Amino acid sequence: MIKKITYCLILFLLPSLTLLAQTATITGSVKTVDGKPADLVSVAIKGTNKVALTDENGNYQIKRVTPGSHTLIASFVGLEKKEQTVVTRSGETLIVNFILKENSTQLQEVVVSTKKSNKVNAIVAKMPLKNLENPQVYNAVSSEIIRQQGITVYDDALRNVPGITKTWGSTGRASDGGTYFAIRGFEAQPVLMNGLPGLTSGDLDLADVEEIQVIKGPSGTLFGGAFLSYGGMINTITKKPYFKTGGEITYNVGSFGLNRVTADVNTPLSKTEKVALRVNTSYTNQNSFQNAGFQKSFFIAPALTYEVNDKLSFHFLTEILQEERAIAPIFFQSDRYSPLPFKNVKDLNLNYNESFTSNDLTMKNPRFNLQAQMLYKISSQWTSQTVLSRTTVKSDGYYTYIYDDAVATDQYFGQTFNKANYTTSTTDVQQNFNGDFKIGNVRNRLLIGLDYFSRNVINNGSGYAVVRHVTPQSGEVAYPVPGTHDTIPPVYLSQPLVDNILATKTGNRTNVTNSAYSAYVSDVINFTPALAAMASLRVDHYVSKGLKGDPTSNYNQTFFSPKFGLVYQPVLDKVSLFANYMNAFINVDPRSIADADGNNPGTQSFKPEHANQWEVGIKTNLLSDKLNITASYYDIRVSDRVYTDPANINGYLQGGTVGSKGFEIDMNANPAPGLNLIAGYSHNSIKILKGNSDDFYNEPGRTPGGQGAPDLANFWATYKFMKGNLKNFGFGVGGNYASQQKAIDNSVTGVFYLPSYVLINSSLFYNADSYRITFNLNNITNKQYYTSYWSINPQAQRSFALSFAYKF
Numbered sequence: 080m081i082k083k084i085t086y087c088l089i090l091f092l093l094p095s096l097t098l099l100a101q102t103a104t105i106t107g108s109v110k111t112v113d114g115k116p117a118d119l120v121s122v123a124i125k126g127t128n129k130v131a132l133t134d135e136n137g138n139y140q141i142k143r144v145t146p147g148s149h150t151l152i153a154s155f156v157g158l159e160k161k162e163q164t165v166v167t168r169s170g171e172t173l174i175v176n177f178i179l180k181e182n183s184t185q186l187q188e189v190v191v192s193t194k195k196s197n198k199v200n201a202i203v204a205k206m207p208l209k210n211l212e213n214p215q216v217y218n219a220v221s222s223e224i225i226r227q228q229g230i231t232v233y234d235d236a237l238r239n240v241p242g243i244t245k246t247w248g249s250t251g252r253a254s255d256g257g258t259y260f261a262i263r264g265f266e267a268q269p270v271l272m273n274g275l276p277g278l279t280s281g282d283l284d285l286a287d288v289e290e291i292q293v294i295k296g297p298s299g300t301l302f303g304g305a306f307l308s309y310g311g312m313i314n315t316i317t318k319k320p321y322f323k324t325g326g327e328i329t330y331n332v333g334s335f336g337l338n339r340v341t342a343d344v345n346t347p348l349s350k351t352e353k354v355a356l357r358v359n360t361s362y363t364n365q366n367s368f369q370n371a372g373f374q375k376s377f378f379i380a381p382a383l384t385y386e387v388n389d390k391l392s393f394h395f396l397t398e399i400l401q402e403e404r405a406i407a408p409i410f411f412q413s414d415r416y417s418p419l420p421f422k423n424v425k426d427l428n429l430n431y432n433e434s435f436t437s438n439d440l441t442m443k444n445p446r447f448n449l450q451a452q453m454l455y456k457i458s459s460q461w462t463s464q465t466v467l468s469r470t471t472v473k474s475d476g477y478y479t480y481i482y483d484d485a486v487a488t489d490q491y492f493g494q495t496f497n498k499a500n501y502t503t504s505t506t507d508v509q510q511n512f513n514g515d516f517k518i519g520n521v522r523n524r525l526l527i528g529l530d531y532f533s534r535n536v537i538n539n540g541s542g543y544a545v546v547r548h549v550t551p552q553s554g555e556v557a558y559p560v561p562g563t564h565d566t567i568p569p570v571y572l573s574q575p576l577v578d579n580i581l582a583t584k585t586g587n588r589t590n591v592t593n594s595a596y597s598a599y600v601s602d603v604i605n606f607t608p609a610l611a612a613m614a615s616l617r618v619d620h621y622v623s624k625g626l627k628g629d630p631t632s633n634y635n636q637t638f639f640s641p642k643f644g645l646v647y648q649p650v651l652d653k654v655s656l657f658a659n660y661m662n663a664f665i666n667v668d669p670r671s672i673a674d675a676d677g678n679n680p681g682t683q684s685f686k687p688e689h690a691n692q693w694e695v696g697i698k699t700n701l702l703s704d705k706l707n708i709t710a711s712y713y714d715i716r717v718s719d720r721v722y723t724d725p726a727n728i729n730g731y732l733q734g735g736t737v738g739s740k741g742f743e744i745d746m747n748a749n750p751a752p753g754l755n756l757i758a759g760y761s762h763n764s765i766k767i768l769k770g771n772s773d774d775f776y777n778e779p780g781r782t783p784g785g786q787g788a789p790d791l792a793n794f795w796a797t798y799k800f801m802k803g804n805l806k807n808f809g810f811g812v813g814g815n816y817a818s819q820q821k822a823i824d825n826s827v828t829g830v831f832y833l834p835s836y837v838l839i840n841s842s843l844f845y846n847a848d849s850y851r852i853t854f855n856l857n858n859i860t861n862k863q864y865y866t867s868y869w870s871i872n873p874q875a876q877r878s879f880a881l882s883f884a885y886k887f
């Protein structure tokens with residue numbers, strides 16, 4: 080029997096073995112004229128779909144080449160191609176080397192997405208600029224760092240960026256249901272995707288993420304006023320198709336029942352034309368670290384690239400997410416007008432493992448996102464970019480929060496529910512022209528852009544109702560009704576229970592559309608190769624249709640947003656001194672008003688809020704790109720905030736001011752082969768400068784809430800063995816520090832502090848050519864820690880993740 084099986088296997092494999100024997104292999108290296116290896120250079124066989132990219136040592140290999148005469152093409156985007164004609168024979172390994180005319184510095188100048196710190200970035204300034212040329216600070220987390228740290232949740236990737244901290248997790252509620260972060264003391268959400276406005280009512284999936292950028296400072300001049308951006312913006316860069324077959328399939332298993340499968344598959348679609356398709360997909364199922372809660376999602380993101388010729392190309396991306404979660408409510412420990420009976424976590428005695436929810440009460444956030452881009456090279460000096468983005472997201476399910484709405488000292492908190500039924504749709508169309516030309520001996524890099532943005536929000540949700548009362552220690556408790564002798568027995572959450580109570584409340588039926596029509600211009604003027612100035616201006620016309628059927632709620636505003644920057648490089652391409660002035664703005668909706676007695680109702684309109692920042696700093700790119708440091712000091716003022724009129728509780732005044740200042744340091748280093756270090760530190764001081772002393776949110780001299788910890792630090796080090804018996808093995812260690820912070824800061828309620836914390840994380844991995852195994856252990860010391868946005872939000876303790884990846 081064994082002989083028969085062996086004979087069958089030989090017959091089955093014989094054609095494949097014969098075919099392999101009849102093919103050849105081409106291998107070699109690519110170097111620049113200064114003798115340095117050139118990585119990420121494409122080496123292709125003309126007229127076929129066989130192509131390879133050089134590795135960090137400049138080496139490449141193309142297998143299964145048919146015998147005969149072939150033309151090899153070595154190319155790098157933006158640089159001149161080089162060809163060689165070769166003849167291959169059966170079973171032969173042919174060595175073909177290339178030397179590119181460009182030197183290594185020229186190669187670095189056109190890299191779009193690699194580990195190079197001084198790479199060209201075309202999104203932050205909406206024009207191609209190297210980091211040292213840009214007077215704005217930005218940080219990035221690469222997909223490689225995400226893999227090293229075994230990160231499966233988008234939020235966790237941002238722990239590698241200085242000056243940003245999570246304040247509360249995604250709730251899935253309408254319009255702003257994504258995760259909240261604090262950047263330079265101000266709230267922010269991941270609202271940009273490939274530089275275009277997106278939506279965040281729910282989680283973001285890492286399956287198609289190539290890089291996450293944090294663009295620091297008020298950025299309204301180039302990105303508009305559709306979203307809050309006083310401290311900075313979070314921009315997600317997605318993976319792009321490439322012109323060879325390859326991919327990766329990964330399985331993650333870990334704590335809290337984590338099961339996650341991802342696939343990244345890329346393939347050319349034509350042998351004669353440059354058309355490529357890349358599909359990223361994932362399935363995730365994980366429970367909470369608390370006694371209830373889960374996440375279940377399916378994500379798929381096909382992307383298509385078609386390079387028609389050297390001048391014209393099209394790029395398409397579609398993302399489809401189906402997500403369902405049971406979400407722990409935000410725990411607000413104050414009613415915001417009564418003195419707090421507890422001043423810290425110990426006194427509150429919050430049960431760390433209590434979720435205050437049920438897996439029967441879920442939120443669904445299905446999302447569809449489409450981006451289309453056309454790039455056209457008009458001439459050697461001018462390029463055109465036309466982009467369209469269309470996104471739709473739903474909030475469908477139960478949103479709940481806990482709030483002290485009865486007697487502030489009785490240790491009972493009301494739990495409020497709402498059944499959301501929101502649909503939010505956005506459309507964004509941009510036309511950008513980029514020029515690179517000289518006027519005399521002065522180089523100009525000019526951006527001219529037009530932007531149309533529209534958002535529609537349809538709300539068919541229920542009203543809000545207090546369903547039960549809880550204590551910080553337990554959800555199921557008997558509740559003595561204040562002022563009576565009645566006691567409500569423990570309430571156990573279920574969907575029918577919540578639905579029956581919400582059925583007695585009046586629901587919402589609204590349909591609101593607003594739009595912004597914008598034009599902007601930005602010019603980077605190089606007076607010398609070392610000295611450059613940036614001048615930018617945006618004009619933004621905002622139109623709100625308000626509530627359908629109510630013309631009195633319509634309004635429009637026009638606002639100008641300037642930006643200036645100065646860069647001087649005392650050592651060209653190595654050291655950059657910079658200064659900037661930046662602006663952002665948010666359009667403020669009209670509000671209903673009345674006199675102090677509630678009579679004479681009306682509507683009051685407001686000017687946009689706006690933020691102004693000035694910043695100075697230094698950027699370095701030293702030791703052949705092995706040591707990169709960015710350090711800066713900033714001062715931000717937000718003006719024209721709306722607050723309650725001290726003389727009229729039913730009226731408003733405009734003119735509130737918040738000040739934020741601080742410094743940040745970001746370091747990336749590669750001091751030895753295989754050793755990589757990233758580290759950062761930030762300090763921020765923020766307070767309300769002008770407002771209403773009787774307004775919880777606008778009391779002068781106090782922190783505004785949601786600002787995060789004043790001091791933050793991050794560190795991560797990895798070492799990979801490059802040779803010997805341990806070759807391809809590696810390990811990583813690092814962590815985060817956050818200082819004590821004020822979750823609540825008010826003279827009437829008092830101050831509630833969250834304690835400082837130190838988290839330590841680690842990684843072990845084996846990374847070979849065709850597979851990767853990674854083990855990660857996070858929060859090794861099992862630290863209990865919290866985040867806050869006027870709230871107290873427990874975070875996961877010790878957890879592990881094991882990852883298996885097959886690469887092809």
